[in-house]
Amino acid sequence: MKIAVASGKGGTGKTTLATNLAHFLAHSYRVTIADLDVEEPDSRLFLSGEPVEEKEMVKMVPEWVAEKCILCGDCQKRCNFNAVIQLNTIILVFPELCHSCYACSELCPESALPMKPQKIGMLEHIKNNTLDVIEGRLDIGQEQAVPLIAKTKKFVNSLHPHPDFTIYDAPPGTSCPVIEATKEVDLVILVTEPTPFGLHDLKLAVETMRKIDRNFAVVINREGTGNDHVARYCKKEHIPVIAKIPNQRKIAELYSRGELIYPQVPEFKEQLQKIEQYIVEFSQGGAK
Amino acid sequence: MKEVVIISGKGGTGKTSLTASFAVLEGGNTVVADCDVDAADLHLLLEPKVIQTDDFFSGKLAVIDGDKCTNCGLCAERCRFDALYFERGQYRVDPLNCEGCGYCSLVCPEHAIFMEEQNVGVWRISNTKAGNIMVDAALGIGAENSGKLVAKVKQEAKKIATQKGIDLILVDGSPGIGCPVISSLSGADFVVLVTEPTLSGLHDLKRVCDLVKQFKISAGCIINKFDINRLVSEQIRAFLEEKKILHIASLPYDESFIQALTMGQTIVEYDQNELCGTIRESWHQVKQVLNNGKK
Amino acid sequence: MKIAFTTQETGWNSLIDPRFGRTRFLLCYDEEKDELISVDNRAIEEEAHGAGPKTAQKLFEMNPDIMITGNGPGGNAAIVLDNAEIEIYTGAGEMTVKEAYNAYKNNQLTRF
Numbered sequence: 001m002k003i004a005v006a007s008g009k010g011g012t013g014k015t016t017l018a019t020n021l022a023h024f025l026a027h028s029y030r031v032t033i034a035d036l037d038v039e040e041p042d043s044r045l046f047l048s049g050e051p052v053e054e055k056e057m058v059k060m061v062p063e064w065v066a067e068k069c070i071l072c073g074d075c076q077k078r079c080n081f082n083a084v085i086q087l088n089t090i091i092l093v094f095p096e097l098c099h100s101c102y103a104c105s106e107l108c109p110e111s112a113l114p115m116k117p118q119k120i121g122m123l124e125h126i127k128n129n130t131l132d133v134i135e136g137r138l139d140i141g142q143e144q145a146v147p148l149i150a151k152t153k154k155f156v157n158s159l160h161p162h163p164d165f166t167i168y169d170a171p172p173g174t175s176c177p178v179i180e181a182t183k184e185v186d187l188v189i190l191v192t193e194p195t196p197f198g199l200h201d202l203k204l205a206v207e208t209m210r211k212i213d214r215n216f217a218v219v220i221n222r223e224g225t226g227n228d229h230v231a232r233y234c235k236k237e238h239i240p241v242i243a244k245i246p247n248q249r250k251i252a253e254l255y256s257r258g259e260l261i262y263p264q265v266p267e268f269k270e271q272l273q274k275i276e277q278y279i280v281e282f283s284q285g286g287a288k
Numbered sequence: 289m290k291e292v293v294i295i296s297g298k299g300g301t302g303k304t305s306l307t308a309s310f311a312v313l314e315g316g317n318t319v320v321a322d323c324d325v326d327a328a329d330l331h332l333l334l335e336p337k338v339i340q341t342d343d344f345f346s347g348k349l350a351v352i353d354g355d356k357c358t359n360c361g362l363c364a365e366r367c368r369f370d371a372l373y374f375e376r377g378q379y380r381v382d383p384l385n386c387e388g389c390g391y392c393s394l395v396c397p398e399h400a401i402f403m404e405e406q407n408v409g410v411w412r413i414s415n416t417k418a419g420n421i422m423v424d425a426a427l428g429i430g431a432e433n434s435g436k437l438v439a440k441v442k443q444e445a446k447k448i449a450t451q452k453g454i455d456l457i458l459v460d461g462s463p464g465i466g467c468p469v470i471s472s473l474s475g476a477d478f479v480v481l482v483t484e485p486t487l488s489g490l491h492d493l494k495r496v497c498d499l500v501k502q503f504k505i506s507a508g509c510i511i512n513k514f515d516i517n518r519l520v521s522e523q524i525r526a527f528l529e530e531k532k533i534l535h536i537a538s539l540p541y542d543e544s545f546i547q548a549l550t551m552g553q554t555i556v557e558y559d560q561n562e563l564c565g566t567i568r569e570s571w572h573q574v575k576q577v578l579n580n581g582k583k
Numbered sequence: 584m585k586i587a588f589t590t591q592e593t594g595w596n597s598l599i600d601p602r603f604g605r606t607r608f609l610l611c612y613d614e615e616k617d618e619l620i621s622v623d624n625r626a627i628e629e630e631a632h633g634a635g636p637k638t639a640q641k642l643f644e645m646n647p648d649i650m651i652t653g654n655g656p657g658g659n660a661a662i663v664l665d666n667a668e669i670e671i672y673t674g675a676g677e678m679t680v681k682e683a684y685n686a687y688k689n690n691q692l693t694r695f
Contacts, residue, residue, distance in 0.1 A: 009329065010463065011300010039464055040298055043490040058558040074303045079404070080348065080390045082633025085640045087667050094659050101368055101389030140495060143632075173326045179384065195549050196332045197304075202662045208429050211383070225543070226550040247540065248514070256517035346631045434631040439605045443628075470657045474602040475676075503654045504673070504693075 001283040002166045002185040007192060008201025011173035013221035013245070014191045014254055018169040019046040024272045026131035029164040034134040034156045036181040037171040038121060038148045041135045049128035055155075057136065058117035059147045060201050061095040062105045068112035075104035075113055084113075090247040096143050121148050123155055132159065145177040153181075165279070174208040181207070187282055188216040189242070189275070194226035199233060206239065219271075222247040242278040243271040255256065289449055290578050293440075293476040294467065295461035296483060297492030302512040303482040307460040308333035310556040310571050315419040318456040321445035322424035323438040323472045330460050333554050336414030336422045344411050344425060346436055348388035348403040350381045356400035362390035363401060406431075411440055413448065420458075421448050433548060438462060438471035455580075469499065478578055479507040482535070485520035493524065497531055506577060508534035510570055513541040534577070537570040539563060586687065587611045587647035587669075588680050593621040599683050601653025601676035604635035604660055608681060611645045620645070635660030643667040651675050651683050655695050671695035 005018040009019050015037070022033035035041040062075075062084070069091060071170035071171055074115050075084045076091075083097035095118045105113045121138040138145055148271055149171075156166060170181040170188075182188050192202040202218070209216045223244040234241050245251075254261050262269040294310075296303040298522050308330055310318050342489040348372070352363075359379055364372035371385035372392060401403050410429035416422050423445040425437055445457050459476070462468035473479065479500050483493045493509075500507050514521040514575040521538060540563065548558030556564050589606035591598045592611050609622045624641060624648040639653050639660045642650060653676030655661075664671055672692040675683035686692050 009300075010298060021648055023359070033541060039620045040488065040492055042491070045487050060651075078390070078394060080388060082630060083662055085636045087640065087643050087663065090666060091664060092636070092666060097636070098390055099387050101387060101391050102366075103389055103391035103394060106366070107389075107394065142496075152685065174429060175326055175427075195546060197329045197549065198330060200332055204429075211429050225546045244610065252513070252516045252541065256484075256520060258487050435605070435634060436628065436631040439628065439634075471605070472602070474654050474657070476654075503657075505654065 001164070001187070001279065002168065003279060004168040004170045004182040004185040004188045006170035006171055006182055006190055006205060007177055007190055008203070008205035009191070009197065010173060012191045012193050012198065014172065015043055015046070015169055016251075016261060017189070017191050017219060017221070017245070018167055019043045020260055020268070021272055021275060022131055023047060023128065023260055024262055025165055025276060026129065030161065030165040031165045031167065032132040032156060032159060033137070033167045033169065034152060035169045036136060036149045036152060037169055038136040038145050038152065038177075039147045039171065040137040041137050043169050044124070044126070044133065044135050045259055047128045047131065047133045047272070049131070049133060053125040055120050055123045057121045057123050057148055057151050059120045059240065060100050060102070060115040061098045061118045062093050062113035062167065063116040064091045064093060065112045065114065066090075068110045069111075070110055075108060078103050078107060078278045085206070099144070100147070105139050115123070120144075123152055130264055132163065143170065149177055149180045174204045178208065179212055183212055186215065187279065188214045190216055190218050191221055192218060192230055193222045194220055194228065194230045196229070198226070200228045202230060202233070206237070216243045217243065219243045219275065221245045233260040240278070243274045245271050289455050289457065290477045291457045291459060292478050292480060292574060292578065293459040293461045293472055294480045294482060295463070295472065295496060296481065297463065297496040301482045301484045301489060302539075302545065304329045304460060305333070305512065305549065305554065306480075306482055306512075306567065307458060309556045309567050310574075311420050311458055312418040312556050313414065313568060313571050314456065314458065314555045317454060318420055318458050319445045319449045319454050320416065320420045321423040321457055322422065323462050324442050324460045324470065325425050325427055325437055325441075325462070325468075326432075331414070331422070331424060333549070333552065334418060334420065334422060335552065336416045336424075337524070338412050338414045340413040342412075343407050343408050344437060344440065345405040346408050346431070346434055347381055347406050348390065348405050349386050350390070350392050350401050350407050351387070351404045352379055352381060353400045353402070354378060356398045358398055358400075360396065360397065362395055366391050366395050377531055411437070411444065412463055413444065421452070421454075424449070425540035435468055435471035438468045442471070442475070443448050450489050450513065450579045469496070473499065473503055474523060476503075476505050478573060478574060481507060481509040481533070482512060483509060483524060484512050485517040485524060487520065490520060490524055490527070494527065497533065501531065508536040508574060508577065510536050511538040514538035515540050536573050537566050539566055584614050584649065585611055585645075585647040586614065586684065587642055587650040588675075588683060589650070589652040590621075590680055594614040595619065595681040596679050599653055599675045599678050599680065600649070603652050603654070604638050606638060606652070609645060611643055612684065614687060633659070633669070635685050636663050639663035639667065642669065649687070649689055651692065661695075
């Protein structure tokens with residue numbers, strides 16, 4: 001079963017939940033966690049382990065072959081992303097702006113822009129006891145997260161044996177990278193906080209999930225702060241709230257030190273057990 | 289006219305709450321530009337009443353003219369994004385997958401595909417409860433922030449500031465280090481970096497500092513919730529000193545932040561406590577640096 | 584020498600546009616001919632990404648030796664300008680074109 005942990009905004013506790021949940025489940029099941037927040041992956045701050053594999057991740061971009069070029073300038077005209085610039089006698093390509101559409105390359109009359117692999121980031125696979133931890137990390141200067149998220153997912157899907165649970169730590173927000181991370185999962189857990197910010201962004205996240213037709217459930221973090229508007233909204237919309245993590249300063253402190261929460265905070269562990277119950281029922285076709 | 293941009297690298301550091309506090313302290317003397325379009329939360333604290341709204345267009349999507357299309361399928365062959373598919377007797381475009389590259393449009397033998405600019409959202413001008421004018425944007429699902437949108441929001445903010453003779457623009461900046469942040473930062477007179485003392489916070493702070501330094505913009509930093517990890521707070525302070533970035537203030541972890549937020553208030557409205565005092569002082573410091581015109 | 588400026592309007596009294604990639608206008612002063620020409624860059628508003636390289640190319644077509652601006656170009660634009668062998672001077676963000684020109688002549692601007 002594939003589960004994505006997402007949130008409408010940053011800072012709600014998404015990574016805290018994803019990492020703790022994965023580590024907790026790994027005691028009883030085969031689990032893989034993949035950090036798809038490729039611009040700022042931080043799950044490995046909480047889950048260290050033995051390195052298994054490290055791969056350069058690439059995307060294809062055009063490379064200018066000066067000797068073949070007749071300087072017609074069609075490549076620049078065709079590129080919709082300002083990634084190809086002609087300065088009289090030279091052609092400059094900007095890989096970070098390139099979307100790898102292949103138009104300039106395949107339409108060049110002289111084949112002077114062959115597509116070549118260009119590094120966009122790294123993929124790291126480590127093992128924390130029995131838990132497989134995969135992280136996709138975008139290089140600084142690379143702006144497009146979507147290609148790397150797609151390739152990281154592909155890598156995860158190629159691992160054998162297949163895990164019982166694959167957990168994706170999704171990027172925050174509701175735009176393209178989040179859609180890419182969540183579009184094929186069985187369940188999305190939306191992490192929110194019981195504040196006006198939390199509610200506002202939860203609504204956006206819910207709208208997104210409905211648009212891409214995903215099953216989803218909510219976990220309320222920092223319960224006890226704010227008000228009950230989030231809980232009331234979920235009730236009204238028939239959205240299951242499968243756990244409520246209490247607001248404790250100790251949790252913030254542990255997080256700041258890069259430590260797992262549940263071994264030291266029993267209330268947190270209780271909530272993970274509730275989530276486990278829900279997802280097990282869900283995977284058996286029960287819960288909704 | 290001066291521009292103060294507030295950024296944070298990662299989310300959840302309290303950037304928006306602080307920006308709102310500064311806006312309340314300045315009142316009618318500032319125009320607020322919310323460039324954190326993917327998480328436009330500023331309006332929850334400033335309660336804006338919209339007075340003008342306009343469509344925003346960005347990015348292109350392929351559109352097939354059914355009358356001209358002969359279903360040859362060449363477009364789908366060339367498309368790298370699985371955005372063209374055949375269903376119920378004709379080729380169609382999947383808007384979620386289409387990247388807007390235009391390759392299909394270039395190769396279609398019947399010239400049946402054209403690229404259409406998308407209405408991805410709106411930008412708005414509002415009056416806030418604190419007496420500021422605010423410019424922000426609301427994007428549709430799956431639409432992305434971009435340098436273009438940030439530039440638009442800032443441009444409109446500048447226009448209004450000029451019209452009304454207002455000297456200060458407060459910008460709630462975009463996260464990350466790409467186009468939207470570059471667009472948020474360029475033209476700034478001072479940058480306020482908001483961070484928290486966590487390993488991920490420090491990591492993201494460093495990344496965003498490089499950009500600020502490249503643009504040679506004067507910067508200062510506020511460490512929020514500093515006491516949840518004094519060790520990392522110290523590491524941040526050392527980093528700031530090394531990079532010659534002003535350490536404006538360290539704010540303690542305080543429940544009143546969230547309590548105020550729940551009441552729809554900024555901390556400076558909610559309570560006149562020590563935290564409020566530190567925030568006022570921080571803002572005062574920023575204004576001083578601005579007035580000294582340090583570059 | 585030909586000296587270019589990123590500006591908000593046209594003419595010697597116009598304010599410098601502190602931005603490069605999304606500057607409204609590009610002005611170029613030909614010292615030998617004592618001629619000031621301008622190019623309207625406002626269409627750049629329509630570009631979602633990659634404004635820098637596009638503007639840099641426009642600048643290249645004006646063939647200046649030097650460009651004076653406010654903060655400076657972003658990474659990609661800087662690459663284009665470097666390849667185009669255009670020297671960049673920053674620090675003119677609050678000035679008019681006239682003031683910026685004089686500041687340049689008096690070595691008061693910073694080489695990027």
